[in-house]
Amino acid sequence: MTATTTTLPAARPGTWARFGRNQLAVAGGLILAAVALLAIAAPLLPLPDPNATDLPNRLAPVFSAGHLLGADHLGRDMLSRIVWGTRVSLAVGLIAAVTAAVIGSTIGIVAGFCGRWVDGVLMRAIDMLMAFPYLLLALAIVAALGPGLLNALFAISIVNIPFFARAVRGVTVGLKRRDYVAAARLSGQGNLTILTGEILPNLLPVIVITFSTTLGWMILETAGLSFLGLGAQPPQADLGSMLGEGRSLLLVAPHIALIPGLVILLVVIGINLVGDGIRDLVDPRLASGGLVRPGPATAVACDAIRQQAGNPAAPDAILSVRNLRTHFLLNEERYKAVDDVSFDLRPGECLGIVGESGSGKSVTALSLLGLVPTPPGVIVGGSIRYRGQELLGLPLPKLQELRGNRIAFIFQDPLGTLNPLMTVGEQIVETITRHQGVTHAEALTHAIGLMDRVRIPNARDRASAYPHELSGGQRQRIGIAMALANDPDIIIADEPTTALDVTIQAEVLKLLQDLRRERDTALLFITHDFGVVSELCDRVMVMYAGRIVETGTTAEVLRDPRHPYTRRLMACVPVLGQPERALDAIPGLPPAVNHLPPGCHFADRCDRVIDRCRIGSIPLEDLGPGRSSRCIRAFEP
Amino acid sequence: MTHALLEAADLHKSFGGDGWFTKRQPVHAVRGVSIAVRPSETLGIVGESGSGKSTLARMLVGLETPDSGTIRMEGHAVAKRRSLDFHRQVQFVFQDASSALNPRKTIRRILEDPLNHLLGLTRSRRRERVEELMALVHLRPEFLDRYPHEFSGGQAQRIGIARALAAKPRLIVLDEPVSALDVSIQAQILLLLKKLQQEFGLAYVFISHDLAVVETLCDRVAVMRNGEIVEQAPRTTLFSQPRHPYTKTLLASVPGGLADTATA
Structure with a gap:
């Protein structure tokens, strides 16, 4: 019960050492x-008096x-x-x-x-x-x-x-x-x-x-x-x-x-x-490396492309990720932010990625379109296929053709991702004209139509507003409108409602749900909130310290979690309407991804740990169709 | 009836509107709020961003001065400039724990400040007390000579709580103390707060936007909107029979599929 925290992050190189570089x-x-x-x-x-005059030697040259x-x-x-x-x-x-x-x-x-x-x-x-x-x-x-x-x-x-x-x-x-x-x-x-x-x-x-x-x-x-x-x-x-x-x-x-x-x-x-x-x-x-400008796409280590996927992609999947590994190289340390992540996304499906900060859920999402900043991020292995086409190693213009077009992003902080000097209407127009050969006027009409669809009142007027003139919820709606602009096949939403108030969150979630039903868009939804998952997602995958620890349909995972982390994560979230339910905190902190323990990454915090948990690498066990858990005791009750 | 521990009546606070050349419309952050906290109870204050709950919290502890209204401590009106005695009794925990710790001070010096300035303890007494405080929040005493940037968010919040506990207060005002933390860490902090309350008979004013957290921790709950309290009731009443339409909207907005699926 007592949660004595033990680990501290490794110290950065000393000031003098950095000066020496x-x-x-x-x-x-x-x-x-x-x-x-x-x-x-x-x-x-042994110098002569600087003021002693010696006129014979006046204006004597150097080396005399x-x-x-x-x-x-x-x-x-x-x-x-x-x-x-x-x-x-x-x-x-x-x-x-x-x-x-x-x-x-x-x-x-x-x-x-x-x-x-x-x-x-x-x-x-x-x-x-x-x-x-x-x-x-x-x-x-x-x-x-x-x-x-x-x-x-x-x-x-x-x-x-x-x-x-x-x-x-x-x-x-x-x-x-x-x-x-x-x-x-x-x-x-x-x-x-x-x-x-x-x-x-x-x-x-x-x-x-x-x-x-x-x-x-x-x-x-x-x-x-x-x-x-x-x-x-x-x-x-x-x-x-x-x-x-x-x-x-x-x-x-x-x-x-x-x-x-x-x-x-x-x-x-x-x-x-x-x-x-x-x-x-x-x-x-x-x-913090503010002078380093990241490149327009994540670097892909060359052997990554050649590495073929183990099990073939599901035939009906629109996006299929196999053994994705994204690492960060910082100060001669290797941070395994994403390690061996595989999943399939089908049209019209909502897949939730659940995890705490540092679990690798955002880096997984950003890796899909090469949006992880390089340096320090590098994709060192795996395969990402969109409609059968390999995205890793794709030339930048082709990648840019997909970004915001077939695959769109919604970010957590709309204020940070909207350009403060451009009206929101123009920003949507920019997204449209970049990918569709339409005139500015047509694009603007389309943009206003999109703003209507995400239920921004007086869309025609609001199109000429700047981001700071809108409320947080409205800004996020603009973010969603931009994501919808080119009628994408896949929307990747990275904690889109975390910064919003609960009443606004409810509206945004409903909006996403409606749009998905209407257009059969696949949704990859990243969150830390099981409540949001249960409302929106068909399937869920739980990440911990860079790895998937459990996958399954939302209903099954929530009803019968088969990885101790999932179970305990659910147990430590207070649930509205159950104030008497005892909170059960997970002791300690997640491991640093540059010093991962051998065996199960969760072993140090797990209440079911046995010696075998700390040996070798623990595989993701198949527990039936679409269900798996990275726990050697997943079959035990 | 005994006096409330801390009682605020008809507090008002507005910001801005005092430009030299322009008259801007002042923002009325808190308008006519009255609350009372009894000894050893937890009063929850929920509201969305901009509802004025943080301003209210900062007025209660003396970080902001109300434009009008009174604050009473056990029936005695407190002065505009709070006394050291007031700070001994009422302490504060910040939302962003890391930014509330001076990056250039060791944890030991941070924890010694209230012991020195509020209690006037001797050096040796301070040393002992600082180690006691670390044990109370489940941190190892070796961490005392480290600097704040070496700690994670949850650890930093424990240090913030230890600092608030240092002068043995009777009331701690907590402004969104867990909303910046991951859920597994959030549960650790909530359990710690419960344990400390039982151990020392502390009263809390717990500010949060998270209804489920407030429901778990609080005895009474006040709902704020646009600087006003729209509803105030004992926890069980407020969550089972909300009366104000806004409270109903709030409760209905919580994504809560887990409530009917979780069996844990």
């Missing part, structure tokens, strides 16, 4: 580390005796000045960046968290700061305070405050509405504890990203002000002032300007590469 970032890090090390070690290195990088117009050693100058430039840039980060982030957090007038006042002040061209503003500040490194540092800090304030404020506004902030309030935490304990740690990635992407910029700005003579004052060396001094001698002794220029280039490139690397690491949108 980004070769550009590592290269940038090495450059930066080398430069920084030289700058830090400057006092320890005693001056490895030559000497400048006063005969000062270039190598020494470069190392000391880099030290000054890096320090000023870094201090300016830290100052700007601290002040800017504080302003951003306070404005975002307090909201109302505090936000208004602070952010308008920041806007005013941003309204000036930054260099003019920096010049004005230095002009007011007088030239000098410290004043240049002030100027650069102030100019960069808005970048931090705006980035941090935007994220804070989102963070303070998070549930965990509400939970912290209910835990008795005050505003200050919430700011420092809940919000600040979640802001750090943003601050780090902004910091790493603006640091290089700030070092450039320091150099810029020094170049103009407003930063470091002679004789002190920094990269910008050295560049400025070398400018007038560019034709006589190009190395005097060239060497500090190169160092600036190296430092800024290094910082930017590292910054980009850090951003890729911490930015959640990029972390």
Whole structure:
């Protein structure tokens, strides 16, 4: 009875390991580390005094005796000045960046968290700061305070405050509405504890990203002000002032300007590469492979096509799937999302696929028309035949000819699948004109007719509505209208009513049932809800951890489940009208499909498990016509 | 008659409508709702999306301030800004368990927060209590030093329940606590809630759109629609003799072939 949960998903590769895979970032890090090390070690290195003049050797070229990088117009050693100058430039840039980060982030957090007038006042002040061209503003500040490194540092800090304030404020506004902030309030935490304990740690990635992407910029700005003579004052060396001094001698002794220029280039490139690397690491949108664009069809591993089906397709089946295996390859792990799935679908029949999340029911459906994103999904085996034609390995144009035409999809979340910038009428029209050679006007008439059929009131008016203007139930009706647009043979519906309210769900189910009867369309209906199955489906197949564990007619499976998983799944669903029925939870969690146990996948949670359950692979036992169970004890009472 | 544990009278709440340059029509999320929860009982609140049930729940625990109406705790009106004592007595469980756990805090720190801020326990007392809480929700103490992203939805919801239990409250408001979970996990959580209620004499306000779940768990049920309670009755009465047409529609809409086929 007690459900002590044991398994935890495997940890993702560590942050440093992922950073190490980004070769550009590592290269940038090495450059930066080398430069920084030289700058830090400057006092320890056997370098001559950077400000000691040696007029006989003025403008000595590179590699001359005693001056490895030559000497400048006063005969000062270039190598020494470069190392000391880099030290000054890096320090000023870094201090300016830290100052700007601290002040800017504080302003951003306070404005975002307090909201109302505090936000208004602070952010308008920041806007005013941003309204000036930054260099003019920096010049004005230095002009007011007088030239000098410290004043240049002030100027650069102030100019960069808005970048931090705006980035941090935007994220804070989102963070303070998070549930965990509400939970912290209910835990008795005050505003200050919430700011420092809940919000600040979640802001750090943003601050780090902004910091790493603006640091290089700030070092450039320091150099810029020094170049103009407003930063470091002679004789002190920094990269910008050295560049400025070398400018007038560019034709006589190009190395005097060239060497500090190169160092600036190296430092800024290094910082930017590292910054980009850090951003890729911490930015959640990029972390989950957001930069990878999936192909238009699921990859099919070549041996998959050759593999022939074991038992032949039923003669009257319109769709026949044999031994379908779809795997996901992620971080050198193989996730067996769908493993060895076979079924037949006949015209006018409704087949339900029941399972919990991660059971592979949606991936099965998406695999049929190659809609599983690649990467990471790959179909590694099996056969899918539609009217005798093999769909696996079909060229993309032929597959697209079937999609939305002979085989149509209805998705769970109509808001996510409808284009928000197109009217719903146009979207139905697009589906029609893609597959039928009709004019736009004819297609529109047809579209309005379809909207009428799915019982959208005032179809003619609603056709020009955008998805957000419709209710959830109406949006799903549009999804159904699109699926019906080309009078398909098969409709695959993936939890089409899960996001809907129960009264709307009842209407949508009735609609699907009527349409199926009228047109003899085959329906593959994916759901986790036995109630929905019993209302709609002729046959049902239950999936668990990527495999079919039981099949049969709906009535038989519901009356006499022959796999322990089916039985227990039914027992743990509360049924309206039977409040006294004791709920019987299934202990534990489903296994991760990248580490499946040998033998029966359900063995760890099963109350009928015996030793033999954990050995070898358990076949789907035939229990009579159309009835099967993947349980070695299926015949026992 | 004794006082109700928590009693809300004529609560109103609307959102929006306060633009600088435009006058938008405010959304009246809750209009004139009155409910009362007695000690150790479960009050179910059912309704469809947009019925105002979540707003009501958030007003009850103090995450939203009602525009008008009163909330009484054992007969005493509670202040607009809820006291620490109120938070000790009334706690909340969120619908999306994972988003209610700070991704940058370990489970230990998350569970210690209420012990620290609400009860002011010492460090060693907190350590003990945190392990007790984990045992109560059937999670292993080794998980304490892990971060929220390492947990599944059901495990995260157990942690959410443990946090709500931390300050030994008398009432927990649960906002759709199982609707994001798979059915096998949902049953685990429902059984856990029942067990905890028996063990500690807790009262629940259980918000849900799932009528069957509400019927299994609740003593009394209120049906909400468009911000109002259209019917409120003891469970057996409401489910066997619904009076309001909307309640009847709701009950008739549940796909329920299983009711007559299941023999389990």
